[in-house]
Amino acid sequence: MLDTDDHFRLIEKAVLSGSDRSDASWRTESWARCLQDYKLDPSRPTLIDLSSKEMRTEREFFDNDIALATGELETTLTMIEGGGYSAHIANRNGVIISERRSRDSTFYCGSDRIGAVWTEEVGGTNGIGTALKNLAPTAVYLTDHFYADLTGQACAAAPFFGPDGNVLGVINLSTRNPGLPQLAHRVVFGIAQITADRLETSYFRNFYRKFYTMTINVEQRSPTIFAIDSDFRIVGATKNARNLFKIDDSAIGSRSIWGVFEKIRGNPTIDYLCEALRELRQLGSSKLVDVSLKRPISAPQAQTSVSISKSIKAKSVRKITTLAECAGDDPSMKRNIDILKRVFGCGLHVLLLGETGVGKDTLTRALHYESVRAVGPFVAFNCSAVPDTLIDSELFGYSGGAFTGASKEGNAGRIVEADKGTLFLDEIGDMPLQLQTRLLRFLETQEVMPLGSGKVRTVDVQVVAATHQNLHEKVAAGTFRQDLFYRLAGTIVNLPALRERTDLITIIHNLLEQISDEGPVAVDEKAMSHLLAHPWPGNIRELRNVLTRAARLAEGGIIRSDDLMLAPVPLQTEAPSPKLAQKVASEASASSARLPIRVHGDATERGPVSSKTAASHAEREAILSAIDSHGSDAVACADALGISRATLYRKLKQYNLSLR
Template sequence: MHSFVDSPQHDWLEQSWRRSQQAGLDEQHVPEHVRLEQDQLVLRQYQAKHLTAAVEQLAVPLFNQMFAGTNSRLILTDGEGVIIGAWGQSRFEQRLTSIALESGVCWQESLKGTNAIGTALADQRFVMVVGDQHFIRKHRFISCSAGPVFSPSGELLGVLDITSEQKVHSEQTRMLIQNMVQLIENCLLCQVPNGKIRVDVAFDKQLLNSGWQGIVIADEAGHVVAHNAVAARLLDHRRMLGCHIDALMDNSLKTVSRSLVPSGELVFNCQPIQKAETVPRSSPVYSPSCPLHFGDSRMEQAWQQACKLINKDVSLLILGETGVGKGEFVKQLHSQSQRHTGPLVAVNCGALPQDLIESELFGYAPGAFTGASKQGYQGKVRQADKGILFLDEIADMPLAAQCRLLHVLQEKEVVPIGCNQPSKVDIQIVAATHKNLDELVAQGLFRQDLYYRLNGLILTLPALRERQDCEALIAAIHRKHQTAEQHICEHLMTLLTAYHWPGNIRELDNVLRVASLLSDEAELLMLSHLPQHIAEPLLKQEAGGRAETATGKDLRTTISDTLLETYRANKGNISKTARMLGVSRNTLYRKLRKLGIS
């Protein structure tokens, strides 16, 4: 064991290493990962959506400002140490993937040995674990600071962590995490049910807005329903819950100012809780600089990086699940680039028959092979001259074509089939895939030299379920398809934003197009307008989240609930309810009768 464990300053570390050994871990070996199934992960992310929203609103902007361009990631786990969200540099994300510091994986200390997330969970306090202090040798290239986040009632909600390459990390990082956690806990405090009045308290006026002030939340009648630890300390009142705030303030002015700071007096700021203090479901982090997103930090970062390199002689490789919008990204990039007056030629390597790819891409001389056209064929590479060649599904390109493509990239010339005369070309190549090229290279299915040529800059576009601007994106796609003034009802929006969307934006786009057509121009787009095959999984997911499966709530009951909700919201006005639901008055009468309302 390292010598630092003998130092009394490192008691916690010594204990943590002991626990790691007692858990049967061996520092030389990377332990097996405990990884959640995608469905379970989505469920946990949904359950923690308020915490995630607070992190996105309060911590991510701070993190982006302090760590822009460095090898660092902001990581959020749930109360069991399972990573449910991560933000920051995508290139570093790939390095962290090598030790499974990624969504869905559990980082409890007993599974991973001493690490900031696991040890902060075990000790329930802020922890900084630097390089060699990690128990597992393979983890020692990183340094991490982490702190537990508690709910207003003291329940451990999760851990917030900043992981960096060792040299980037400093004591300031630990302070930053503490600050972020405090902001998040204060924000959650303002969301307690019945919280109507907020009292900020500090010894100095200037500290009232610092994020380090005491906060007391009271209900409409003035009785305390929640407070933070700073308030408990400042007001020296161990059992504040239930007390009236007037009494609390009076009492503290008389006693606390004398007992804590002899010369000082507490200052208070009392205000009603504004709706804005609760975190909106999606909170834009950036004002977007491209039409592809509405405030998603990963999309913005990808866009900014791509824009910097698209006019340089550097190939771009775009990664991302199917349907995340890789093709759309390239279209926008082309229109922004200096090559916008040149062509954008897109080739889907997965859609072309394998034996035709070479002739399609590189062209051929007249009569080069049986069945070849008499005029010959220019090929996509030469068609893209002075423009951009977008090679989608590059992983599906056969090895022979890969070899020719490498030649094009290196020599800036193409030799059509049946020709021995090369033609010069001036193209920018952008490739995309949803497959893991590292694995394909390891299996010998993708040329390593070509991989290195293509990945001048790797950009990973986030899956729809990971995007911070999900709600705005859903609304925008819905606007594109709606045939009359229509809004998505709140319940449906909640279901759509929580869904895991395996087909990403492509799937969402289809669902909203069909639903808009089925809604017959109703004022509100509702769950009942969605095709059954998508409504059911949406509900199943919600039922999972709220453990409602036990009550056997099915699609029909939910539709009835929606109908009743709308009927009541319209104070029994049949015409308005029918219009909003997009059904005829007769159908509405029939449905209401069935529900016992005549």
């Protein structure tokens, strides 16, 4: 171990010498932070150990199963047997939360114990803290340490990242052996990185165990893996995959893997590709990369040393929403569901109308899986997500060699794929006019003829079309065929926007049950009032996103208003209920004396004011009257006005009022 004074001079010389372009520049930069930013004294280490109570919090902070990490440590120790190294897991706060000691305790580092804090701000230059600071593997060998007391030990640390791409923790291998050869430590450093990679891969695959995983073999050490669903949508990506292929959070759940790589000709199924796929070409590149595609893991792996965390289990078994859950307690939705259950499968096509995010896709899936057609396939096709030039071949199919670049095997097309099942045509309003004719013919005859083929095939499908657009206006403008509209409109169902539903509280509770993966989550009164007052322009999709984020931020299982972070969206204009309209009309005639006084030069007069201003003023007075009569009883106030509680809370916010 280096003398304290000599070690200090070594640090001082390196820091004061200016730019360090050697292989040890990372060490000089860390030493500079310790001296200049943290004001640490290399001769006086101020190490911290957490209490048992504090450790409970730190283990909870490590939101993946510690047992999974500890099982990996056991494997690692067998790889470095006899080297005197012990293995540790530190969380993203730099706190050691798990360890496996070497069988030979001769070189055990007593300072590397459970509960020890090893952030760089506390422990100076060290494996765990510096790896977290730089988010990169770090090997600290003897005198690389900042504190003189630690220059007799060596540590090799490598961060590993969670399924969301953020750092999850650090693998640390350490020994207190002043005579350790540096070459031997470099070997151990490589093992630390291998362990971190394995652990990162294990967490990713377990987290996305219900999805397909595609591993990209690139010249990178870190795992490069995509999780994709059966429709080839990217639902997850490791940190390295995000960086290499420029995948951000907005792409997760919405971007197709074919937006990253060139699409396979012939549109083979994903299960076929699990057996046959070996390489892909990145879009915009001529270089092929080796890939492998694995099927979902249908059941937990039988490993006695590894337990799957509750959060992974909960997220991996999300069930299909039922019709009862779609209906909730809203009378209009219950009526819609009743109609759809009666007509679904009787030969009538269905047209779902409603704003973006109201759950048209979810409702159609529920209809399919609760009908006699559940034995057949459910095929969804988004008319706005496919280029105009590809819709024909994607929807109606083509024969082998039908056009330049066509697959030799051909493509059956989505209509044929849905035979004996349900075909969901989302955003039907965006279908090109020329293809509407082909769709109309199919709907009339139930026959489809792929491009380049003279063979006609009869197909039995239940068609459900959906759009957020006004098809009447598109028909009038000549951009949507009137005969196609009437053919699709065997049954038309208007799905209410979330702000129009009377069961918003029930929907909130149901969604929280679906997304809460670490025990029950409740909403306090103030937060609930914010949720009920928000206009929800993004409807249920927006509500789910807000609640998912809030549930992760909630302390003690209680969502508070600060956890919501609702975007400031202007309240949307909505027609008042008959009761409220009547009250507004009667109030308007009696409130002219209370309207704002208008001054014109030297003359003062009341009104006239715009009808919009008068209506708003009268509506406010009607609500005040209801509050005077019913006080803080929100249910009674809403009933008196003929509106839902959600609408009442929005009106209170709009007019800056509150219940007494």
